[in-house]
Amino acid sequence: MDQFISDFLVGKNFQQLATNFVPHYTTLVSKVGGIISPENLGRIQAALKEANLKDVADIIEESLMAAENAPLDVAVIGESGTGKSSFINALRGVSYEEEGFAGVGVVETTMKKTPYQHPKYLNVTFWDLPGTGTPNFHPREYLEMVEFATYDFFIIISSSRFTLNDAFLAQNIKEIGKKFYFVRTKVDNDLYNEEKSKPTSFKRERVLQQIRDNCLANLSHIGVPEPRIFLVSNFDLDDFDFPILEETLLKELPVHKRYTFVLLLPNLSDASIEMKRAFLKEKIWLDALKSSALSFIPFMACFDGFDLPQQEKCLNLYQSHFGLDENSVKETAKKLGMSVEEIKSFTKSLNFWLLVKDDSIIARAMNCVECYCSVNGGLPSTLFQFLKIYILHLKFINTVADDAKILLVDAYGVTDVHGGGCSSDLLLV
Ligand SMILES: Nc1nc2c(ncn2[C@@H]2O[C@H](COP(=O)(O)OP(=O)(O)OP(=O)(O)O)[C@@H](O)[C@H]2O)c(=O)[nH]1
Ligand SMILES: [Mg+2]
Structure with a gap:
């Protein structure tokens, strides 16, 4: 027990319980943090100290309700053909020809922002946003058009080098106070191509490092400070950096949204x-x-x-x-x-x-x-x-x-x- x-x-020594509460809670929660915000932890501790048990129960109930009902809206953006729709399908665990599959193709397929609800967790929506690769791209107008304020965070996707448009977008997202993450897709393709073209000198880790360095250099060069990049294959989500991306998102989400996000992880x-x-x-x-x-x-x-x-x-x-x-x-x-x-x-x-x-x-x-x-x-x-x-x-x-x-x-x-x-x-x- x-x-x-x-x-x-058994005890009723609430002073002692108040002292033990936060240290004990810390041992229980996942390494990415827990469901209760630091502020509410403090409130529970104070209520315990005063043996105000109704408040203890109420604050816990309030935190659990907020965690269970928190909506999560994730915007996925990037140039056409980079794998945005595939990424959304992979995260939703929806495979080709299943109901609700986001259209994927070798020709441009996503022309307007489209919501995709998670099939199991209905309060989670992924937004497949139109490609950003047009020559007259204006990040601010684009963000206004897609109603940026409605998203919890943005995932900017590229399948080659991140472009100037991606950097503009990142800067503007930062300015409006939202978080973004860079995801480099199709690394399975890069590995396959490299192994085919250089069978004797091919080293998987070296190729991945080169992709990472190249994306980093490109983003730093166009003015994104300390960019964080996650290498993924939409065909193989358990490999490469996807687990690190999951962990990072969980750590950085507002406390009451973590529970919603962790449940949807494949x-x-x-x-x-x-x-x-x-x-x-x-x-x-x-x-x-x-x-x-x-x-x-x-x-x-x-x-x-x-x-x-x-x-x-x-x-x-x-x-x-x-x-x-x-x-x-x-x-x-x-x-x-x-x-x-x-x-x-x-x-x-x-x-x-x-x-x-x-x-x-x-x-x-x-x-x-x-x-x-x-x-x-x-x-x-x-x-x-x-x-x-x-x-x-x-x-x-x-x-x-x-x-x-x-x-x-x-x-x-x-x-x-x-x-x-x-x-x-x-x-x-
Ligand atoms: N090898 C490989 N192919 C991928 C990956 N992700 C997507 N693809 C393929 O890339 C093509 C484009 O993928 P989509 O998901 O339609 O790309 P998109 O960004 O939604 O494209 P638009 O809707 O036109 O903007 C499809 O043929 C996918 O099967 C990946 O991680 N690895
Ligand atoms: Mg698409």
């Missing part, structure tokens, strides 16, 4: 699965802390009962976040040339009953309730149900995330499945 929640339920790398795991675990910890705070307030309804259909729905949601929902498993099975049954044989999260029947969940919940009773007297069955749900949800998240990593190895040959806080932290529950 989480130490802070245990201390909270489950293509160890790092993105771990970040999702951390955010989801943080969310249920915050929910548990909120419920614990409310449990001290008389007549406050704070615990839902243990309802099996509701728990199954919750597991299904986590499966969907990690690409283990029914449709995704069918697709993965097809990709691996296996049956769905075979996938079920080496994963654990697809069997709801097996997860729910785990006796150790009851034992751990009982253990905590006994500590509570020894201090507070009585045995509130609602508290027992609440602890059971909290422990079960942690188990759901850890099992689904571990399975996502197993499938990653099988589907993409990624080998580092044991890195970074895997199922072992289940033991800490």
